[in-house]
Amino acid sequence: MTTTYPSGPTSAPTSGPLQATTATFIGMPKFPKAAKEALANTQQRRNLAHATGVIRAKRAGVVAELPQWEDLRLAGAAAKDETMTHLAAYLEQLEANLVRNGAQVHWARDAAEACQIVVDIAAAKGVDEVVKVKSMATQEIELNEALEAAGIHAWETDLAELIVQLGHDRPSHILVPAIHRNRSEIREIFRREMHLVGRPAPDDLTDEPRRLAEAARLHLREKFLRAKVAVSGANFAIADTGTLVVVESEGNGRMCLTLPETLISVVGIEKVLPTWQDLGTFMQLLPRSSTGERMNPYTSMWTGVHPGDGPQEVHVVLIDNGRSHVLADPLGRQALRCIRCSACLNVCPVYERAGGHAYGSVYPGPIGAVLNPQLRGTASDVDKSLPFASTLCGACFEACPVRIDIPSLLVHLRAQVVDESGRKSAEAKAMKAMAWMMGDYRRLEKAQKAATLGGRLLKGRTIHTMPGPFAPWTSARDVPSPPTSSFRDWWKARNTDSTTEDQR
Amino acid sequence: MTASSITPTVTPAVTPTVAKGLKVALFAACYNDTMWPGTPIAVVKLLERLGCRVEFPQRQTCCGQIFTNTGYAAEALPLVRGFVDTFAAYDAIVAPTGSCVGAIRHQHHDLAAAAGDVALTRAVDALTPKVYDLSEFLIDVLGVTDVGAYFPHRVTFHPTCHSIRVAGVGDRPQRLLQAVRGLTLVDLPHKEECCGFGGTFSLKNADVSIAMASDKARHVRETGAEVLVAGDNMCLMNMGSVLARQRAGVRVMHLAEVLASTEEDPA
Numbered sequence: 001m002t003t004t005y006p007s008g009p010t011s012a013p014t015s016g017p018l019q020a021t022t023a024t025f026i027g028m029p030k031f032p033k034a035a036k037e038a039l040a041n042t043q044q045r046r047n048l049a050h051a052t053g054v055i056r057a058k059r060a061g062v063v064a065e066l067p068q069w070e071d072l073r074l075a076g077a078a079a080k081d082e083t084m085t086h087l088a089a090y091l092e093q094l095e096a097n098l099v100r101n102g103a104q105v106h107w108a109r110d111a112a113e114a115c116q117i118v119v120d121i122a123a124a125k126g127v128d129e130v131v132k133v134k135s136m137a138t139q140e141i142e143l144n145e146a147l148e149a150a151g152i153h154a155w156e157t158d159l160a161e162l163i164v165q166l167g168h169d170r171p172s173h174i175l176v177p178a179i180h181r182n183r184s185e186i187r188e189i190f191r192r193e194m195h196l197v198g199r200p201a202p203d204d205l206t207d208e209p210r211r212l213a214e215a216a217r218l219h220l221r222e223k224f225l226r227a228k229v230a231v232s233g234a235n236f237a238i239a240d241t242g243t244l245v246v247v248e249s250e251g252n253g254r255m256c257l258t259l260p261e262t263l264i265s266v267v268g269i270e271k272v273l274p275t276w277q278d279l280g281t282f283m284q285l286l287p288r289s290s291t292g293e294r295m296n297p298y299t300s301m302w303t304g305v306h307p308g309d310g311p312q313e314v315h316v317v318l319i320d321n322g323r324s325h326v327l328a329d330p331l332g333r334q335a336l337r338c339i340r341c342s343a344c345l346n347v348c349p350v351y352e353r354a355g356g357h358a359y360g361s362v363y364p365g366p367i368g369a370v371l372n373p374q375l376r377g378t379a380s381d382v383d384k385s386l387p388f389a390s391t392l393c394g395a396c397f398e399a400c401p402v403r404i405d406i407p408s409l410l411v412h413l414r415a416q417v418v419d420e421s422g423r424k425s426a427e428a429k430a431m432k433a434m435a436w437m438m439g440d441y442r443r444l445e446k447a448q449k450a451a452t453l454g455g456r457l458l459k460g461r462t463i464h465t466m467p468g469p470f471a472p473w474t475s476a477r478d479v480p481s482p483p484t485s486s487f488r489d490w491w492k493a494r495n496t497d498s499t500t501e502d503q504r
Numbered sequence: 505m506t507a508s509s510i511t512p513t514v515t516p517a518v519t520p521t522v523a524k525g526l527k528v529a530l531f532a533a534c535y536n537d538t539m540w541p542g543t544p545i546a547v548v549k550l551l552e553r554l555g556c557r558v559e560f561p562q563r564q565t566c567c568g569q570i571f572t573n574t575g576y577a578a579e580a581l582p583l584v585r586g587f588v589d590t591f592a593a594y595d596a597i598v599a600p601t602g603s604c605v606g607a608i609r610h611q612h613h614d615l616a617a618a619a620g621d622v623a624l625t626r627a628v629d630a631l632t633p634k635v636y637d638l639s640e641f642l643i644d645v646l647g648v649t650d651v652g653a654y655f656p657h658r659v660t661f662h663p664t665c666h667s668i669r670v671a672g673v674g675d676r677p678q679r680l681l682q683a684v685r686g687l688t689l690v691d692l693p694h695k696e697e698c699c700g701f702g703g704t705f706s707l708k709n710a711d712v713s714i715a716m717a718s719d720k721a722r723h724v725r726e727t728g729a730e731v732l733v734a735g736d737n738m739c740l741m742n743m744g745s746v747l748a749r750q751r752a753g754v755r756v757m758h759l760a761e762v763l764a765s766t767e768e769d770p771a
Contacts, residue, residue, distance in 0.1 A: 032709045039715055349698045350712055350716075354712050388704075391698045391703075391705045392666075393697075395697075397669070398669055407670075408614075411575075411611075415575045415576070415577050416575075418575035418576060428576075431571060431576045432576075432579065434570075435579035435580075435582070438534065438565040438583055440565075444565045444566075451538055469707055472706075472710030473707060475710060475714065476714040476717075476718070476749060477714070477742070477745035477748075477749055480539065480741060480745070483539065483540070483542075487532050487544045487560075489541075491548075
């Protein structure tokens with residue numbers, strides 16, 4: 001099996017460059033600080049608790065309908081693992097089939113290369129605007145900002161992305177980027193912003209969902225009908241046919257994928273599926289995991305160019321942007337199975353309270369906590385803190401349709417952060433001391449003597465404040481005072497006249 | 505809200521033949537041994553009442569989970585070795601903690617294998633199937649659901665994350681509680697959601713941790729229960745310390761202490 005890229009990056013998939021932190025997220029504070037600020041936003045907490053609660057219940061309902069759900073998860077994980085094991089070969093096959101069907105394939109090592117390719121294609125068409133299908137890959141590379149810098153407006157056409165874009169905001173969820181907004185906030189954004197970039201919102205706009213959707217439709221329709229170039233991502237890229245697939249709910253994707261003359265799709269190299277048959281597995285896993293629906297309303301598939309029908313110029317930009325680095329880690333590479341369904345976000349108690357912005361990336365939640373430190377490395381404050389932004393409760397692993405063991409990956413990345421820190425911190429010293437104490441039961445017994453002496457002195461009084469690293473605990477919680485004797489003291493007293501196994 | 509009240513019945517015979525003379529090693533867990541001795545004491549009383557002979561291997565300390573989960577796998581490895589040395593000779597090891605049992609089952613092998621220690625990996629693989637959470641040991645090994653306990657209180661149960669998602673104890677604790685005479689078990693809303701403890705998470709991300717614990721405490725209060733029961737004392741400490749700070753009037757208790765409670769020796 002070949003390990004070199006077909007025509008693009010010279011680096012083999014077994015090693016690779018890290019993703020550069022994009023402009024928006026440079027200097028993001030570490031997770032606990034950002035989360036503390038987010039917790040103070042009571043409206044956002046309400047919005048998130050409501051929205052994730054609704055979607056969790058919907059998902060649980062439709063997943064329970066399928067007795068073969070666990071088999072589907074295994075099949076999904078296996079198909080993705082097959083892709084990752086032979087990635088170079090499947091990418092070559094995909095490229096060959098795309099080219100055979102009239103598409104043009106571009107390879108991009110990183111965000112800057114990918115953005116430049118898209119900007120060049122759009123500029124060559126002489127356009128000053130493109131319409132966009134919701135796409136995580138283009139969010140990741142900050143394509144909209146690159147296009148704007150080149151004087152090309154990028155219009156988001158997914159309703160939630162439109163809300164985020166009009167609100168000069170950032171997405172806080174993979175599937176529902178405006179999950180942190182409620183409908184009255186959306187009404188205000190539409191009324192304030194729509195008229196600045198196109199058809200204004202109606203004067204009598206209310207916060208009824210039907211009226212808001214209608215306002216978005218009318219606003220977007222003129223852009224769909226006018227645009228000459230569309231930009232999309234892809235949920236899947238099928239190697240054995242050269243077919244790209246977009247799964248969506250609103251039909252805006254279908255508009256973008258069929259009306260403009262030129263279509264540019266930016267696709268992460270991990271999106272490849274080996275065969276057309278594999279799609280059947282993922283079309284059962286994805287809608288149920290993401291929106292909690294049995295099937296999504298619109299699934300668009302296109303295989304190169306079809307003369308006289310749809311876009312007549314089809315470009316596919318395959319991006320690495322740190323993925324080879326993830327692939328190089330035998331344990332970490334399972335994160336590349338991710339199909340961006342958001343099930344892990346919706347079940348995560350930390351995400352529900354901290355919100356998506358605290359993760360300092362377009363990939364928030366549990367998958368973001370493992371993917372960002374792998375794609376970007378653990379040099380920045382936020383990436384160092386992400387592996388610790390979890391209680392390891394395991395709800396994410398349970399919900400993941402491709403069985404990414406996120407808790408184990410978090411633990412793996414925690415060790416990486418600790419090792420890179422040089423083990424010089426106060427925490428490292430405390431851990432070393434505690435491990436020494438636990439290394440021999442006689443040392444543990446000595447420590448217990450100190451604790452139970454403390455317990456006798458405190459006489460059961462509750463501890464309300466603690467110093468140093470334990471201070472955060474007591475900001476809202478009491479500390480139990482130690483008991484007056486340990487379990488082993490009780491055991492020894494009870495067994496003084498009987499031999500226990502320890503005298504073996 | 506659903507409440508299932510258990511009608512008191514005749515005291516059942518709770519000494520199945522399988523339990524008679526069975527030699528059981530208790531793994532107390534370091535924090536129970538040091539901070540909550542009442543829990544391992546309850547395990548000893550309960551298992552002896554059911555006919556087991558319980559031993560406490562004195563050399564035991566910590567399963568190593570706190571080190572592994574904080575990023576200090578190297579510090580955890582000697583503790584894996586110590587655990588194997590201490591317990592390898594026993595037929596059954598019982599621990600009143602789903603969290604440590606989960607760590608033993610899912611981390612000890614990986615730690616030994618990652619260190620390239622083949623002998624230790626083999627020893628771990630031989631030992632771990634004999635390690636049980638208390639609820640598993642009672643139902644699966646001893647074959648008892650009604651352990652002859654009496655606890656006349658309104659109780660709600662929090663199934664801790666590692667018990668259900670890592671160790672995989674399922675609904676065994678609830679089945680044991682439902683068989684306790686006098687006990688009214690009230691369903692805890694959103695029970696499978698984490699209480700926010702997460703080991704060092706509670707210090708490193710104290711604000712999110714407290715937000716989670718506060719929501720959990722609210723759900724506990726909604727049940728009107730007098731006692732909050734769980735199978736892990738660290739989670740109980742987290743929830744209990746928020747409830748205590750709120751002066752909520754809810755007591756927290758380990759499952760083992762409820763199951764050990766009788767008319768003669770009430771908890």
